[in-house]
Amino acid sequence: MQLRTDLPAIAGGQPAFERPVPIVVPEGLVAPDFANEMLDIFRSGQLTNGARVRRFEDVAAEYLSVPYCVAVSSCTSGLLLVLRALGLRGEVILPSFTFHATAHSVIWNGLKPVFADCDLETFCLDAESARTRSSKETAAIIGAHLFGSPAPVAELERLAADLNVPLIFDAAHAFGSRAHQRPIGNFGTAEVFSFTPTKLVVAGEGGLIATHNAELARTLRLARNYGDEGTYDPEIMGLNARMSEFHAALAYGGLRNLEERIERRNQICQRYRSNLSCVPGIQFQCNRAGTRSACKDFSILVDETEFGESRNWLCRALTAENIGTRRYFHPPVHRQKLYRAIWDERPLPNTDRISERIINLPLYSTLGDEEVDRIAGAIVRAQAFANKSAFHLYPSAVTENRKTIGMAGG
């Protein structure tokens, strides 16, 4: 049977791709000398927290222009240990539009998360909203650079200074992002990166804390090793949050071609934007002026009224086209079951709005222009179909398919 190419696959048309296009592909893993590295580690007998971890910390510190980098087992353990090392008590202001691990680190330290709203343009923590949520109990602020787009670092630093509390950034998405001519890693008291497979630098598992504070760095080196300096009489209630030599070797390799990959990702995002700029009901995340996003993710917001169908319908439509999508972050943290009862119920309208509308599209540096065009084309086609005013283009198919797939309400 000949499938129609003017109809979206969800309505019985030919899918845009024959084989599924993944939403993410782990990057920077092509290291020709990697097998030898692994053998060297076995031969050395030093399997964790050794010379390769040091090498990675040094190279990362240079890339980030930060005096101290402490490698850890994950971004979550890094955040957890930073909060612990700072000896905080009370409330921590943080965004709800973030990955839940940001909030988990607060709870694990016996601190109270206080959610503030995000900015509609950047999706990052809004400094003004954070200010309205501050109180005499405020012990720290955590910001996050979402999808690689830098948070309002200067405003948040000002707020933290006004409140006289530390500012920590969840920089899981932002290795390679920049603000005010400086790499992310240089802002606040500490910034914490992640190297899981969906991030730009991939170590399998791993994290890195960047800081200008020598004393904090020293404490964190202890804290990642149970808090024990080697005396069996720990200085701080630490964890085993060390990075292994294997992961450090991967992380080091993951820095290869990073700049080129970030550049390519920026091109892809630009191509998506220009291809989709005329589609009614589609909006994009904006980067703040003077920043560079590492473009970890590319997301669109779907306005159901203007687009003609719901965000969830578009997700299903893209799945039918063999295009991988995610709704990230949905639900937002304050509406997740672990957090609903903890949330103070102060409204977070921007967070809800973005979370209800967001779709993440495939993004990795090996994604070709032709694929980007085809993905965007599938969205254009889906919108034309969804748009009631376009019914005259294929009235019979619309009526037929709407009946058979029960799409009337979306």
Ligand SMILES: *Cc1c(COP(=O)(O)O)cnc(C)c1O
């Ligand atoms: C991935 C991610 C984390 C968790 O990183 P791990 O290294 O898996 O602990 C934290 N915050 C954000 C925003 C993330 O995307």
